[in-house]
Amino acid sequence: xxxxxxxxxxxxxxxxxxxxxxxxxxxxxxxxxxxxxxxxxxxxxxxxxxxxxxxxxxxxxxxxxxxxxxxxxxxxxxxxxxxxxxxxxxxxxxxxxxxxxxxxxxxxxxxxxxxxxxxxxxxxxxxxxxxxxxxxxxxxxxxxxxxxxxxxxxxxxxxxxxxxxxxxxxxxxxxxx
Amino acid sequence: xxxxxxxxxxxxxxxxxxxxxxxxxxxxxxxxxxxxxxxxxxxxxxxxxxxxxxxxxxxxxxxxxxxxxxxxxxxxxxxxxxxxxxxxxxxxxxxxxxxxxxxxxxxxxxxxxxxxxxxxxxxxxxxxxxxxxxxxxxxxxxxxxxxxxxxxxxxxxxxxxxxxxxxxxxxxxxxxxxxxxxxxxxxxxxxxxxxxxxxxxxxxxxxxxxxxxxxxxxxxxxxxxxxxxxxxxxxxxxxxxxxxxxxxxxxxxxxxxxxxxxxxxxxxxxxxxxxxxxxxxxxxxxxxxxxxxxxxxxxxxxxxxxxxxxxxxxxxxxxxxxxxxxxxxxxxxxxxxxxxxxxxxxxxxxxxxxxxxxxxxxxxxxxxxxxxxxxxxxxxxxxxxxx
Numbered sequence: 001x002x003x004x005x006x007x008x009x010x011x012x013x014x015x016x017x018x019x020x021x022x023x024x025x026x027x028x029x030x031x032x033x034x035x036x037x038x039x040x041x042x043x044x045x046x047x048x049x050x051x052x053x054x055x056x057x058x059x060x061x062x063x064x065x066x067x068x069x070x071x072x073x074x075x076x077x078x079x080x081x082x083x084x085x086x087x088x089x090x091x092x093x094x095x096x097x098x099x100x101x102x103x104x105x106x107x108x109x110x111x112x113x114x115x116x117x118x119x120x121x122x123x124x125x126x127x128x129x130x131x132x133x134x135x136x137x138x139x140x141x142x143x144x145x146x147x148x149x150x151x152x153x154x155x156x157x158x159x160x161x162x163x164x165x166x167x168x169x170x171x172x173x174x175x176x177x
Numbered sequence: 178x179x180x181x182x183x184x185x186x187x188x189x190x191x192x193x194x195x196x197x198x199x200x201x202x203x204x205x206x207x208x209x210x211x212x213x214x215x216x217x218x219x220x221x222x223x224x225x226x227x228x229x230x231x232x233x234x235x236x237x238x239x240x241x242x243x244x245x246x247x248x249x250x251x252x253x254x255x256x257x258x259x260x261x262x263x264x265x266x267x268x269x270x271x272x273x274x275x276x277x278x279x280x281x282x283x284x285x286x287x288x289x290x291x292x293x294x295x296x297x298x299x300x301x302x303x304x305x306x307x308x309x310x311x312x313x314x315x316x317x318x319x320x321x322x323x324x325x326x327x328x329x330x331x332x333x334x335x336x337x338x339x340x341x342x343x344x345x346x347x348x349x350x351x352x353x354x355x356x357x358x359x360x361x362x363x364x365x366x367x368x369x370x371x372x373x374x375x376x377x378x379x380x381x382x383x384x385x386x387x388x389x390x391x392x393x394x395x396x397x398x399x400x401x402x403x404x405x406x407x408x409x410x411x412x413x414x415x416x417x418x419x420x421x422x423x424x425x426x427x428x429x430x431x432x433x434x435x436x437x438x439x440x441x442x443x444x445x446x447x448x449x450x451x452x453x454x455x456x457x458x459x460x461x462x463x464x465x466x467x468x469x470x471x472x473x474x475x476x477x478x479x480x481x482x483x484x485x486x487x488x489x490x491x492x493x494x495x496x497x498x499x500x501x502x503x504x505x506x507x508x509x510x511x512x513x514x515x516x517x518x519x520x521x522x523x524x525x526x527x528x529x530x531x532x533x534x535x536x537x538x539x540x541x542x543x544x545x546x547x548x549x550x551x552x553x554x555x556x557x558x559x560x561x562x563x564x
Contacts, residue, residue, distance in 0.1 A: 007211040010202050018197040032201055039205045041257065058327070065361070066257075116190035133192035150332070153502050166187070167178055173178075 006043065013056045017135070018138040020060060024067055026121055038063040060137055061147040064129060112175060120162075120171035130155055143153035183335060202278075245368075246274075249288035252370045255363050261295045271426060277390075278319060279419040284390050286423045287313040287370075291379040291431075308377040312388055312425075314339050316369040322445040323367025332364075339373050339389045341425070342401070344384035345408030346441075348517075349398045352389075356444070366553060379424075380440055383432035386410065393420040393497065405442050478529050481544050485560035488543075492556050503545050519556070521547050 018113060038165040041062050054142045120131050133147065141159075145152040247255075249270070253262035264270060270290040277284055291310040291423035316337060318324060325331035339360065340353035353360075358375030378386050387410055391400050402413050412420040488505075495501050495518045503516070521530040530547040546558045 003209045007206060010205060013199055015195075019193050021192060021194045022193060031195075032198070036201055036205060040208055043205075043209055044255065044257075069281055093249060112186075113190045116186055120187070120191065124346055131187070132191065135187050136193065144335070151502075153504065155215060156504075163180065163183055164189070164286050164325070170178070 006039070007040070008177060009055060009059070010039065013059055016056060016137055017059050017063060020132055021063055021067075022081070023120075023132045023136045034067055037066050041066060042135055054143065056137070057139060057143045060133060060139065064147065068125075115170060115173055115175055116166070119166045119173075122169060123162055127158050127165065128172050130158050131162050134159060179210050196202045197407060207557060217492050229423055246285060246287060247368075247370060249266050249290070249311075249372075252287075252313045252363065253311075255365070255370075256361050256372055258295070261290075263291045263293050263415045264292055264311075265313075269289070272560075273426075275423055277421045277423070279392075279421055281319050282419070283317050283319055284419075284421055285315045285317075286392070287315055289313075289388075289425055289427075291377050291427075293377075309374045310376070310378045311339060311372060311374045312341065314340070314371050314373070314388070314390065316371070316390075317367065321367075324369040326364045327362055332362075335392060336394045337369075337419075338370065338389070338393050338396060339387055341375060341378045342387040342394065342410050342422075343378060344382045344386070344410065346381075347403055348401055348410055349396060349403075351444075352393060352396045359447040376440065376444075379427055379431045380433050380437040382427040383429045383434070386427050388425055389422070390419065390421040398499070449518055478531065478546055481546060481560050482529075482558075485544065487558060488561050489559040490556055491559075492554060495555070501547070503556070503557050505543065505545070516545075516547075522549050527551055555557070 004077045014035075017033065018035050018168070020036040021038070022028070025031045025034055038059055042059055049134075120128060123131065130144055130148065133144045139154055141155055144150075149154065248260040248265070249264040249272075253259075253265055265288055267290070269292060270288055272288045273286045274288075275286050287345075289310065291308075291314045293308045295307075295309060316324065325334075340348075340358065341356075342348040343351055352358075353373060353375045356375040356378075358373060360371050360373040363370050365370050383478065389396075389401060389410075391397055393400070397418070398415075400413055400416045400418060401412050403420065410422070412422050439479070461534055465499075493503070499518045501516050501521075527549055530549070542562045544560045546560060548556045548558065552555075
């Protein structure tokens with residue numbers, strides 16, 4: 001792959017891939033490594049990515065494979081990093097306070113968003129990954145089924161079950177109260 | 178909370194706006210530049226390699242295959258696993274380079290190795306399974322045209338199912354899918370290389386160990402014959418499809434009967450959970466119990482038929498792998514998935530299946546009941562009950 005092609009890929013899809021990596025890993029440092037690893041792996045295994053054939057899905061599938069294989073290494077770090085992530089999410093959310101209504105409303109909105117993020121992060125992997133692909137990377141059901149090599153029906157079923165579990169989590173944890 | 182409201186909340190919460198650091202992107206581009214320079218150097222060396230190999234062309238297919246294909250260690254390197262690459266070069270690895278053909282494909286088993294801690298595979302239950310068997314297979318077209326790359330739309334349209342099988346164990350139940358397996362495909366110079374791995378089959382090395390290669394997504398029970406007396410597995414001569422079978426020459430001294438039995442006991446315990454997760458239904462024999470939302474409940478199909486409300490019925494056809502797809506939607510919820518025909522009915526069984534699928538929406542419970550008639554046609558009935 002030529003440098004110009006790589007540059008185009010990074011410019012076009014870098015942000016989507018990076019956001020997906022951030023959601024998947026819940027840790028900036030891991031996400032940086034995964035993001036870099038994804039593009040480097042794409043460099044190694046692909047002589048030329050045809051831009052008409054969905055390079056985004058290709059990159060996302062590489063990210064997922066790399067993440068699955070690395071997961072064990074980082075499992076112990078996740079426990080330590082979880083409090084740091086929470087703080088990071090707070091910092092991020094504060095940057096979003098652009099269209100403030102009232103301070104109370106914004107605090108509530110922030111807390112509810114964090115609850116939702118935690119709800120999804122608590123799902124098992126089979127449900128979590130399709131959720132991030134659908135909501136963070138904004139990939140269609142058909143593409144998710146290609147990326148995960150699953151029937152479309154199974155993807156729909158997992159998203160359905162994931163949403164159901166998120167709803168339950170939110171209810172139990174007092175969402176909106 | 179309505180589904181639509183949840184959908185909006187999820188979109189809002191999960192659509193983050195992180196931006197990768199400039200330094201990160203610079204590193205990627207620098208690496209791309211390095212590779213661009215390296216590729217030029219490699220090309221200059223290539224004619225020397227080609228010249229040396231031309232001298233070998235007159236000899237056997239095996240030697241030709243060795244030159245034509247990547248070595249298993251190279252495939253492991255492409256996968257990014259140096260440890261596995263070393264294992265493929267070690268004395269424990271078995272180099273095979275055996276080719277069989279079917280239709281427009283040549284299939285070559287390049288090599289096999291087993292061992293612990295060669296990769297970091299996590300099962301669907303997020304458990305690390307470190308004791309694995311790895312096999313590398315190359316698939317190419319007999320006419321020399323290239324296999325579709327993994328980024329092509331055509332990739333995957335012709336699926337390949339590659340799995341170890343074990344003498345004495347029903348291959349429909351014990352194969353790469355049920356033995357915590359996975360695979361990684363790359364396409365290099367028009368040849369598809371699959372690195373497959375699953376739980377370590379060396380435990381069973383005192384039996385015949387096979388590697389099957391078929392052109393289906395999952396194991397096709399019609400492709401092979403399992404002799405229940407001898408435990409031997411052979412290709413079904415009447416099967417219309419790819420059903421290649423290789424025998425893996427594992428070292429019988431590496432067998433471990435005790436560990437093998439423990440493995441079989443453990444795997445039998447774990448199957449109930451995974452079957453539930455994929456929407457499959459636990460097969461019921463004589464007891465009228467089944468699993469619903471992870472709990473065993475008394476099943477009475479007649480009670481459902483008499484007391485719940487029939488809301489839909491649909492004739493369905495199992496796909497070539499024996500899966501029956503179902504789906505249901507009402508104004509509040511939707512559900513779909515698939516179940517296995519042989520999980521619902523015994524061979525030749527007619528009537529209502531004793532097993533069923535179930536689920537819950539916000540306000541209703543629903544059940545999928547399956548009926549097979551004398552012609553083998555299956556009808557899926559959906560019943561609802563208000564909570």
